Amino acid sequence: MPKDQVIASIDFEKVRADFPLLRRNIKGKPLVFLDSAASSQKPEVVIRALNTYYEQTNANVHRGVYQLSQEATDAFEMGRKKVQAFINARHEHEVIFVRGTTEGINLVAASFGKKFFREGDEILISAMEHHSNIVPWQLIAEQTGAVLKVIPVTDSGELDMEAFDTLLHERTKIVAVTHVSNTLGTINPVKTIIGKAHQMGIPVLIDGAQAIPHMEIDVQELDADFYTFSGHKVFGPTGIGILYGKEKWLEEMPPYHGGGEMIKTVTFAKTTYAELPHKFEAGTPDISGAIGLGAAIDYVNSIGRAAIAAYEHELLVYGTQRMLEIPGVRIIGTASEKASVISFLLEGTHPFDVGTLLDQMGIAVRTGHHCTQPLMDLFEIPGTVRASFAMYNNTEDIDRLVAAVRKAATMLI
Amino acid sequence: MTINELQEDIITTFDFFGDWMEKYEYIIDLGKNLELIDPQYKTDDYLIKGCQSKVWLHAGVDNSGKVVFTADSDAVITKGIIALLTQVLSHHTPAEVAQADLYFIDKIGLKEHLSPTRSNGLLSMVKQMKLYGLALSAKAAEPEK
C-alpha cells in the first residue's frame, strides 16, 4: 500500500485523543509512551465501560434470579462473545476467562500436562520465550518426569526452523511457542509450526500476548490448539485474559482450580464438573475486566486491525531507520517479519543507564531482560532498551526518542 | 567528618545544579571515576542481585577499626550513586554505619533509585552495607580470644 493511504487509514489525532493518560506530563515534559509491549494504555471507552459497570450493573454473575445479576451475567457473557468473534473461535465455550497470558499457560501446563505427560515425554518451547512460557512447563516437567526441549534462535532473532524439524518427534507431547517475541519483535511462523506439529498429531499452544494488539488473529485459520493472551496489552483492563482452547482438548483436560462456578453437583464423596467454559472458571470471575475487554475489542475493531498493523509497520520502518542513524546503536532482533518493537543497545553503555536518562526526558521505555533471561544469555547481553509502538504513537514520538538517545549517548560515552 | 556532615556536603553540592542534566552528568562522572574494586571481590560471592544492573560490594576494616566499602556495578549511573554511598559510609565505625540514617538520597532527588521497583540493586546494597555494619560491630564487641 502506498504510504499516504496507510497513514490516512488511521485517524491519528483522534486515536491519540482517545487515550486520556497520554495527555500527562512527566518530569515537566509531555509523556512519550513507548512501552506498550509491557502494557498498553486504555482508551476512554474502556475506562467508561468499567465505571458504568460499577455504577449501574454490579452484581455477581451466573447465580442471581434478580434482574441486576442477569444484566451483569449478560454483559459478562457478551464480553466472551466479543472475544470469540475477535479471534474467530468456533465455539463460545472455547473461550476461557483467565487473569492473563501467564495464567492461561499455567492452566494448560498443569491440566494438560497432568493428563498427558509421562516420564521422558518432551515439551518443545523456544529460546525466545517469556518466562511465563518457560517456568510453568518446568513445574509440570518436574512433577511428571517430562523434559523441556528448546528450539534455538538465530543471530537475527528468528526461530531455527531446521532445528525445529529435528526436535519435533514422537516423544513431543506439546509445542508451546510465542507468536511474537516481546524482546525482539520477531513474528514467528506459527502457522507452519502448527502444520508440522499436527502432521505428527502434536498439539500446539501459542503465546499470543504480543501478537493480539498488532495483527488479526484467526485461531481456526491458524488451527491453534491453544491461544492465550492478556487483556491489558490490547487496550483492555489488567486482570483479565483469555485462554482459547479447542473443545476436544478442553473436554479431556481435568479442571485447574476448584471452587464455585465450576461444579455441577458437589457431595463429599464426589463432585461433578460444570460444562465448558465454566469448568475452568472457578470462583467469581473478573466481571468488569471481561466487560472492559469487550469494550477494548470494540474499540480496536472500530479502527480496524489491518489499518493498525499497517500503521504500526510504518512506525517500525521509520523508527528502525532513524535509530540506525545514531552512532553506536545496535538493534537486537532483525528478523524479516517484525512487530513494532525495537530493542537496542547503545555501544559502551548499560541499558539501565540509557533508560534512566530517557525517563528524565519524559520518555518511557523498558530496559532489562524483558523476562527473557535465556534469550539475553544467548545474545550474551545484560538486557536491552526496548521501545515498542502502538497506534497512539507517531513519528514525532520516534523523533523525540531519537533525540533523547543521542543526548544520552553524549552524556554516557 | 561525621556521616551527617558528609551527607550535608553532598546536598550542598547538588543544590548548585540547575537541572537534572547537570545532576546526572555529575553522577555519571562519579561513576566513571569510582575507585576500582579489587578483582577478587568482583565475584558472585559479593554480588548483590538487582534485576537490571549488578552491584558488587565488599566491606573491609582498616587499622583503626573503621569500615571501608568498595563496590562496583555494570551500570555507570548505579556506580555514581554507589560512589556517593561509599563516600558517606566509609571510614566510620561499624556501629555508626549500622545506625546511619541516609536521608541525603531523598534530599538530592534520587529517591527513585532506591525504590524497590527500580531493581538496580541499590536498595539491597544499602541494606547490605548496614548489615555489614551490624555484623562488624557485633564482632568488635566480642571479647578477644
Ligand SMILES: Cc1ncc(COP(=O)(O)O)c(C=O)c1O
Ligand atoms: C510474550 C509474552 N508472554 C507472556 C507475557 C505475560 O503476560 P501477563 O503478565 O499479562 O500474564 C508477556 C508479558 O509481558 C509477554 O510479552
